[in-house]
Amino acid sequence: MPTSTPRSSPPGGAGPRRLSFATQDPEAGIEVLEQVYAVRRIEIDRSTPFSMAQAVRGVEGLHLEQARLQGAPTGALVDATGIVRVGQVYDGGLAFTDHTRTIARRTPFLFPVRPYACRWDNLGLLTVSLDFSAIQAHAAELLGLDEFELHFTGGAPVSAPMAQYLARLITALGRDQLNSEAMSHSLIxxxxxxxxxxxxxxxFPSTFLDQSSHPVDSDRVPGGVRRAITHMEEHLRDPLTLAGLATAARMSPRGLQAAFARQMGITPMAHLRSLRMQAAHAELLAADPLAGDTVAGIAARWGFAHQGRFAAEYKAAYGVSPRTTLDG
Known part of the structure; x- marks a missing residue:
């Protein structure tokens, strides 16, 4: 039987809020998913048993959500345009079907700040949600600007140190801060x-980082990196070269290489390969071997011609072989 406590829609209101919910009823679970994650439509597999556990803790503008989803709902259309949501997958799999993005386990990632579709498989998920207008106002304050338009331009952390810092902060939120009696004080x-x-x-890459970069480079270098990444994401299946990416970025090849080294810590072509690996991972999560999907075929579609090298890089990124992901 489901058990729950009331919860406001994130993230408005005042004072700490909590929700604790568990059910084996798909309809009850879907109702909670709609409230917590702004889900608008869900695909349901009635042939598998369903169980769900959901917990939420929050204060003004910020919520920490932890979910365990097994069976039944397997995919959803989400419209969370007013929410900046950061996630960590700690079990199972989550794949975004628009632009075939996917998420590596335990690495913080940014959900799309727009309507999107996603699929999951026996998912364990931890998310932190922030009110978009509040974080935009905070960004404007940090930059010292009266008006500022915040746009996130990528879902992966800009560097491993920042990813680790954010992961530790999320852990502290769940373990200490949101459980503290100090949360009764509005200033805290x-x-x-x-x-x-x-x-x-x-x-995460955004217009905030573009604006807050060194003034000599703020108008050209960060924007060029952003344009190059956008071009990669829009043409992942197409043959791409450094010269072509530089043209899309409106930079020289050498300048683009240097900008990527400063902003991302890798080369443009290495970032492109990482995006294609993520896309292959997403397709492997959603694939059906009984329908004829193969590791070799999926790898080839994303530009990985050498199966052995692809398998080695995949295991290094995701901790399992591509065959294991496909067989699910």
Whole structure:
């Protein structure tokens, strides 16, 4: 039987809020998913048993959500345009079907800040959700601007150190801060939001990082990296070269290489290969071997011609072989 406590829609309102919910009823579970994650439509597999556990803790502008989903719902259309949501997958799999993005386990990632579709498989998920207008106002304050339009331009952290910092902060939120009696004080709640928002703004590519970069480079280098990444994402299946990426970025090849080294810590072609690996991972998660899907075929579609090298890189990124992901 489901058990729950009331919860406001994230993230408005005042004071700490909590929800604890568990059910084996798909319809009850779907109702909670709609409330917590702004789910608008869900695909349901009635042939498998369903269980769900959902917990939420929150303060003004910020919520921590932990979910365990097994069986029944397997995919969803989500419209969370007013929410900046950071996630960590700690079990199972989650794949975004628009632009075939996917998420590596335990690495913080940014959900799309727009309507999107996703699929999951026996998912364990931890997320932190922040009100978009509040984080945009905080970004404008940090930049010292009266008006500022915040746009996130990528879902992967800009560097491993920032990913680790944000992961530790999320752990502290769940373990200590949101459980503390100090949350009854409004100034402390505001400071918790500010510190979390600051970490998110510095972890993921956005117009905030473009604006806050060194003034000599702020108009050209970060924007060029962003344009190159956008071009990669829009043409993942197409043959791409460094010269072509530089043209799309409106930079020289050498300048693009240097900008990527500063902003991303890798080369443009290495980032492209990482995006294609993520896309292959997403397709493997959603694939059906009984329908004829193969590791070799999926790898080839994303430009990985050498199966052995692909398998080695895949295991290094995701901890399992591509065959294991496919067989699910």
């Amino acid at each position: 709640r505001q400071e918790i939001f500010r510190s979390t928002a600051t970490a998110v703004l510095h972890t």
